[in-house]
Amino acid sequence: MPDIYLDNNATTKVDRAVVDAMLPFFTEQFGNPSSIHRFADGVARAIKKARGQVQELLGAEHDSEIIFTSCGTESDSTAILSAIKAQPNRKEIITTAVEHPAILNLCEHLEKEGYTIHRMPVDRCGRLNLEAYKNLLSDQVAIVSVMWANNETGTIFPVVEMAEMAHAAGVMFHTDAVQAVGKIPMMLQDTQIDMLSLSGHKLHAPKGIGVLYLRRGTRFRPLLRGGHQERGRRAGTENTASIVGLGKACELAIEHMEFENIQVKAMRDRLERGIVEQIPHCFITGDLNNRLPNTTDIAFEYIEGEAILMLLNKAGVAASSGSACTSGSLEPSHVMRAMSIPYTAAHGTIRFSFSRYNTMSEVDEVLKVMPDIVAALRKLSPYWDGNGPVANPEEAFKPTYA
Amino acid sequence: MWDYSDKVKEHFFNPKNAGAVANANAIGEVGSISCGDALRLTLRVNEASEVIEDAGFQTFGCGSAIASSSVLTEIIKGMTLDEALKVTNNDIAAELDGLPPEKMHCSVMGREALQAAVANYRGEEWKDDHEEGALVCKCFAIDAVMIEEMVWANKLRTVEDVTNYTKAGGGCAACHEDIEAILEKVLKERGETFDPNAAPIEKSIITAEKKPLTNLQRIKKIEEVLTSLRPQLMADGGDVELVEVIDNIAYVNMTGACNGCQMAAMTIAGIQQRLMEVLGEFIRVVPASQMPSKLVNIQEASHA
Numbered sequence: 083m084p085d086i087y088l089d090n091n092a093t094t095k096v097d098r099a100v101v102d103a104m105l106p107f108f109t110e111q112f113g114n115p116s117s118i119h120r121f122a123d124g125v126a127r128a129i130k131k132a133r134g135q136v137q138e139l140l141g142a143e144h145d146s147e148i149i150f151t152s153c154g155t156e157s158d159s160t161a162i163l164s165a166i167k168a169q170p171n172r173k174e175i176i177t178t179a180v181e182h183p184a185i186l187n188l189c190e191h192l193e194k195e196g197y198t199i200h201r202m203p204v205d206r207c208g209r210l211n212l213e214a215y216k217n218l219l220s221d222q223v224a225i226v227s228v229m230w231a232n233n234e235t236g237t238i239f240p241v242v243e244m245a246e247m248a249h250a251a252g253v254m255f256h257t258d259a260v261q262a263v264g265k266i267p268m269m270l271q272d273t274q275i276d277m278l279s280l281s282g283h284k285l286h287a288p289k290g291i292g293v294l295y296l297r298r299g300t301r302f303r304p305l306l307r308g309g310h311q312e313r314g315r316r317a318g319t320e321n322t323a324s325i326v327g328l329g330k331a332c333e334l335a336i337e338h339m340e341f342e343n344i345q346v347k348a349m350r351d352r353l354e355r356g357i358v359e360q361i362p363h364c365f366i367t368g369d370l371n372n373r374l375p376n377t378t379d380i381a382f383e384y385i386e387g388e389a390i391l392m393l394l395n396k397a398g399v400a401a402s403s404g405s406a407c408t409s410g411s412l413e414p415s416h417v418m419r420a421m422s423i424p425y426t427a428a429h430g431t432i433r434f435s436f437s438r439y440n441t442m443s444e445v446d447e448v449l450k451v452m453p454d455i456v457a458a459l460r461k462l463s464p465y466w467d468g469n470g471p472v473a474n475p476e477e478a479f480k481p482t483y484a
Numbered sequence: 485m486w487d488y489s490d491k492v493k494e495h496f497f498n499p500k501n502a503g504a505v506a507n508a509n510a511i512g513e514v515g516s517i518s519c520g521d522a523l524r525l526t527l528r529v530n531e532a533s534e535v536i537e538d539a540g541f542q543t544f545g546c547g548s549a550i551a552s553s554s555v556l557t558e559i560i561k562g563m564t565l566d567e568a569l570k571v572t573n574n575d576i577a578a579e580l581d582g583l584p585p586e587k588m589h590c591s592v593m594g595r596e597a598l599q600a601a602v603a604n605y606r607g608e609e610w611k612d613d614h615e616e617g618a619l620v621c622k623c624f625a626i627d628a629v630m631i632e633e634m635v636w637a638n639k640l641r642t643v644e645d646v647t648n649y650t651k652a653g654g655g656c657a658a659c660h661e662d663i664e665a666i667l668e669k670v671l672k673e674r675g676e677t678f679d680p681n682a683a684p685i686e687k688s689i690i691t692a693e694k695k696p697l698t699n700l701q702r703i704k705k706i707e708e709v710l711t712s713l714r715p716q717l718m719a720d721g722g723d724v725e726l727v728e729v730i731d732n733i734a735y736v737n738m739t740g741a742c743n744g745c746q747m748a749a750m751t752i753a754g755i756q757q758r759l760m761e762v763l764g765e766f767i768r769v770v771p772a773s774q775m776p777s778k779l780v781n782i783q784e785a786s787h788a
């Protein structure tokens with residue numbers, strides 16, 4: 083059995099058809115799209131086609147609302163920095179406690195420069211309180227940035243509604259939709275969302291290509307100034323091959339949208355149900371009623387995530403964890419902490435994220451190995467005794483220090 | 485994922501001495517649940533000989549935490565308690581053919597569990613003497629708490645100072661922004677402001693030293709410098725002791741992990757550099773083992 087890849091929220095395999103679409107732009111049509119000779123022949127047209135493909139997946143009104151960038155992170159930075167530069171008198175930013183570091187670390191940096199950052203908390207299921215959100219909106223706020231779907235739990239935030247609330251208060255709205263694009267349908271022209279970030283490598287396009295959707299009329303200040311590329315809104319010679327690849331990937335995402343939401347979801351559901359039924363003391367994190375179809379994040383109590391991943395890897399299964407050790411930090415994932423997941427569980431969270439390349443037989447394979455892996459590690463755990471956790475685990479084992 | 489050595493993987497996939505020892509008479513429980521690592525070490529100690537007859541571990545932690553626990557039990561079985569107490573975290577890491585810098589704290593946890601277990605056996609109370617912070621310098625595995633303490637203790641003012649005292653930032657330099665942030669914070673608490681262009685602290689001390697030092701002053705200054713460097717050496721599992729000062733040569737004893745390890749030469753060079761900067765005169769640092777034997781005799785005689 084070849085290795086099973088269940089880490090599609092980290093990155094995805096580039097679709098064969100995407101690779102094929104890209105190849106001519108490395109060696110034959112390698113010309114600069116701005117040039118006037120035959121090596122550039124068709125390059126500008128290919129970029130225009132890709133722009134249209136992205137536009138269609140997003141349901142954007144105009145193809146000029148699509149700005150190609152180098153990654154999701156660049157799109158996020160561009161959006162927020164643009165909003166604060168365009169509105170220098172507004173010194174507050176609203177975001178959530180569970181954003182990707184692409185947003186959170188930028189906000190932390192801006193905080194040092196004097197901005198007030200409102201990081202909205204979430205409840206135990208990872209949900210926001212919209213009443214509290216409404217009270218934060220004011221003419222002091224430069225931008226609201228709220229992710230469409232969470233990369234760890236898959237939890238979906240009500241960004242369409244939140245964008246309307248922001249506009250009602252005269253505030254710009256950005257969403258990091260890196261995990262949502264291609265997995266759930268969207269029609270941006272029917273929303274009030276001003277800016278949206280996406281990243282190619284999460285939807286079977288290559289790494290290092292992203293998009294910032296910028297609603298026509300939204301005040302904008304570029305991050306990179308220079309050439310006239312992207313209508314002067316993002317200077318730098320176009321990453322032609324990757325742009326073409328991303329266009330193709332968007333076309334394929336539209337074709338597979340139903341598959342993603344029915345078959346992929348069925349695989350995810352079967353895996354999580356199987357795990358929860360077979361393995362004691364584990365639970366699914368996030369908002370179970372509002373989730374991406376491809377993601378499940380399961381907390382295995384009393385054991386640590388990196389150790390689980392190493393044993394999974396040995397069994398040929400690739401997944402990821404919110405444990406501190408996998409990131410080299412001392413804290414478990416900020417998303418788990420924001421949901422008040424106890425430490426004994428937060429360190430043992432494993433995220434399985436599917437794609438259209440997975441199969442039901444892979445799910446069965448994982449279900450076969452998972453119980454033994456968890457049992458083996460619990461045997462080593464000071465919180466575990468025989469068939470269950472020690473009585474009153476937090477009391478029974480109280481290591482000294484910090 | 486981490487670039488673990490084969491030894492780490494071996495001990496992780498086939499841990500030795502997993503579980504609690506029956507009839508244990510020494511138990512050490514250390515770690516930090518917020519950091520995701522915790523270890524209970526159980527030992528059976530022969531009460532007559534103080535030899536560790538059996539050792540077992542229970543670990544909540546990542547691959548390297550489990551491997552460090554496993555290898556620790558293998559190292560200490562058969563040792564007396566006093567021998568076991570000499571095991572440093574570097575010994576544990578070395579036995580695993582090294583750990584990634586982010587994971588060195590797993591070996592520290594092993595050593596602490598051992599100390600805690602011995603204290604438990606002897607009816608003493610074990611006090612943790614270190615606090616761990618977020619890793620700042622990945623080249624030399626130096627965390628934020630260590631840097632902050634050194635900035636406080638030695639009134640450091642620049643990134644260069646921090647590098648001189650802790651090694652942090654002396655490698656790839658990618659962490660200089662983080663070090664500046666720590667300096668900014670501590671200097672603010674001290675009522676000063678961080679100036680990235682400030683002169684490194686030693687220079688101002690050098691200009692203060694004008695008259696040649698008397699030997700007594702020199703020895704005192706050398707002791708001061710060694711004291712300021714000691715926390716860092718001890719964090720590496722080592723220590724330094726001044727044995728004798730003859731003219732412009734300081735003879736020192738390097739103990740613990742510094743002794744004989746490849747870092748010793750670098751450490752000695754580092755100490756020498758610091759001494760010259762603070763004393764404002766040329767001084768050579770030489771291991772006491774290289775002291776001319778005649779002088780050793782004289783020294784011994786004078787101590788007798």
Ligand SMILES: Cc1ncc(COP(=O)(O)O)c(C=O)c1O
Pocket residue numbers: 091092152153154155156182184229231232233258260261281282283290292
């Ligand atoms: C929610 C979210 N935002 C942003 C990013 C960053 O995207 P990129 O890797 O393209 O910079 C990621 C990917 O890890 C993500 O999951």
